[in-house]
Amino acid sequence: MVSKHQVLNMLAHIEDPELHRSLTDLNMVRDVQIGDGVVDITLALTVPNCPLKDQIEADVRKIVGAMLGVSQVNVTLTAMTDEERKAIFGEPTEGTATQYNKVDRVVAVMSGKGGVGKSLVTALLATALARQGLRVGVLDADITGPSIPKLFGLRPPVRSGPMGLWPLQSQTGIKVMSFNLLLEYDDQPVIWRGPLIGRAITQLWGDVFWDELDYLLVDLPPGTADAALTTLQSLPVNGIVMVTTPQSLASMIVRKAVHMAQMVNVPIIGVVENMAYFVCPDTGKRHEIFGPSHCHEVVLTAGAPLLAQLPIDPTVAALCDEGQVEAVELPEVPEMVKAFVQAVPVKKRE
C-alpha cells in the first residue's frame, strides 16, 4: 500500500504549469488521506480562479493515479489565503509581471488622428507576424475607445495568476490585453482624466504576464496627450508605425504625431496609408473616395518609408465586425510585414 510520504514525494515532482515550481515547493498541499487504495488530496491554489487549475488537477490525478497500489485519486481544490500567498510570493507590487516578462521588441502603432485604422493595422501586423511563427502580443492602449478586443472577437473574463493578469489568446495565438476586457459591459464608458489613463497603460504593461514575446504591438488612441506620452516615455518602445489616410486634413494631424515622436526620440519605422481607395466591385475601377493621397507629406516629415497603401474593402469591415480580423487577406500585407520585420528585427532566439 502507498504511503503519504510516497504521495508527497510524487507531488514534489508535479509543477505548477504557470510558475514552474513544484506543488510542494509552493506549499500548495493541504492534506493527503489514504485508505483502501483511494488517495484524497487537498490542494490550495495560489489564486481562487487559477486559470490552470484543471491542468493541475489532471496532472495530479494522472501521476498519483499511476502509482502502484492506488486505485482512485480524489482532488479537492481550495485557495490560499492572502497571508499564505504573501508568504510565498511576498507583497504583490505594481508591475510584478515585468520581472517575468521577456519582450523582445515593442512597437507602437500611432496616428494622432482618430478613425484612420490604427487598430486594423495593428491587428493585420500581429496576424502576419504570428503566421510566421513569431510570438506576438497586442496591448490596446486606447482606454476610452478600445477596438482591439472586438477585432479579435475576444470577450471577458480576464483571469489572473500570481504573476499578474493573463492576456487572452486570439484564435491564432496572439496574446491580447485591453482595458475593455476588464469592464463588465463592452460599451461601459471609462470617464477618466488623463493621469488615470496613463496609469492604466503602465498597468497593462507591467501588471500583465506577457511572458516571452518576440513583438508586442501597442495600439495607441488618437491624440498626443496622456496615452501617447505615457506609452512613448514609460514603455521601452523600439519604434513607431504611423498610420494615416489620404485626406490633407488627416495628414496635418498625423504630422503632429510625427513631430511628437521626434521630440521624444522614438524612431518612426514606417508609414501606412489606410483607406487609400475603394475598388468598385461592379466596374473594378479604383475610386479615391477620400480624395487624392497626401501621405507623401507624412512620409517626408517622418523621414520613414511608406510600408503600405491599404484599400477600403467591405469584406475587411465585415470580418472586423465579426471578430475575424485574423481571417483578413490583403495582398498588401506581406510586403508591409516584410519591411516591418527588417526595420525592427527580433534578436536571435536562444
Next chain:
Amino acid sequence: MVSKHQVLNMLAHIEDPELHRSLTDLNMVRDVQIGDGVVDITLALTVPNCPLKDQIEADVRKIVGAMLGVSQVNVTLTAMTDEERKAIFGEPTEGTATQYNKVDRVVAVMSGKGGVGKSLVTALLATALARQGLRVGVLDADITGPSIPKLFGLRPPVRSGPMGLWPLQSQTGIKVMSFNLLLEYDDQPVIWRGPLIGRAITQLWGDVFWDELDYLLVDLPPGTADAALTTLQSLPVNGIVMVTTPQSLASMIVRKAVHMAQMVNVPIIGVVENMAYFVCPDTGKRHEIFGPSHCHEVVLTAGAPLLAQLPIDPTVAALCDEGQVEAVELPEVPEMVKAFVQAVPVKKRE
C-alpha cells in the same frame, strides 16, 4: 479755425467699435496738434494689434475731417502700456470674456470614436444655421487633433482685445476658435497631459469674446476623458449631437459616449450616421463600404432620433481639404438642421 477743444469734443463722440465706449472715455487720445487746417491726432490703442485699428483710424479721419476749417487729418497710432490698460480695464482675469458673452444655446458634437466625422457634422450644422441668418460660433475642443480651422480655411493669427481673444470669422460669418489657431505651425503637436487639455477648453470658452451667439457648437475630440468631461461639466451644454459610422465596432464605442452623456445628465438631441454609403459615380449604385448600418444600436441606447445618414462623397472630402466646407451641398443637411433647431430652439431675440 478749429480748436483743440472742439476736436476733443468730436473725439468724445467716436466709439471704439469693440468696446462701445468713446475714445476719450477710454483715455486713448494722447495728443492733438492743430496748424493751418491740419489736425495731427495721436491715439493709444488698447492693445498693440487691435483688430479694429483701421476702422478707428478711418472713423477719426472721416469725422474730424468733416469739421469746418479742417483740411487734413493725420492719425498716429501707438499702444497703451500695461499700466494704462489696467487703469481702464482693471487686472485681466481668466474668463474675462464670459461676462460679455451672450450665448443662447451650446451644443456639443460628440462621438467617443475618432475619425467618424464629428468636425464635418459640426461644420455642416454651423453652415446651415448661419445660412438661416443665425449667429453661430464653433469652438474646437479637440486640442491635440483639431480639424475645424482647416475645414473652414482659417489660419492664424488670432488677435486679442481687452475683452479676450477674438474668434476668426469664416467666409459666411461663423465665429471660429481653435487651439490650432494659436500655434505657430499647424502641424505643431500639443503634447499635454489631460488637466492642461481641460484647462485649454475652459479658456477657449471663457477667454474668447464670442459676443452674442444663437448657437455655439463645440466639436469634441474622440474619447470620454478630459476634453469631454470638462466640456460637459464646465460648459453650459444644452444638448449633444452624437456622430457614428456604420461599423458595429464604432457603434460600441459611440455607445460608451452615450452612456457618459447620460451619466452627466446632458440630453442627446439626435444621432448622425456619417460615411453611411458611397454612390459609385459610374453605376449610381450604393455601396455600404463600411458594412451595413449599426446606427440603430446607438439610436436605441441614446433614446434620441436619427437626424441624418450622410454618404461618403469625394466632392465633400475635396471641399474639406480646400477649406471650403461652407460650400458643401448635401441633400440630407436641411432635414438634419430642421430637426436640430426643433430640438434646441433659440430663445426669441429681444
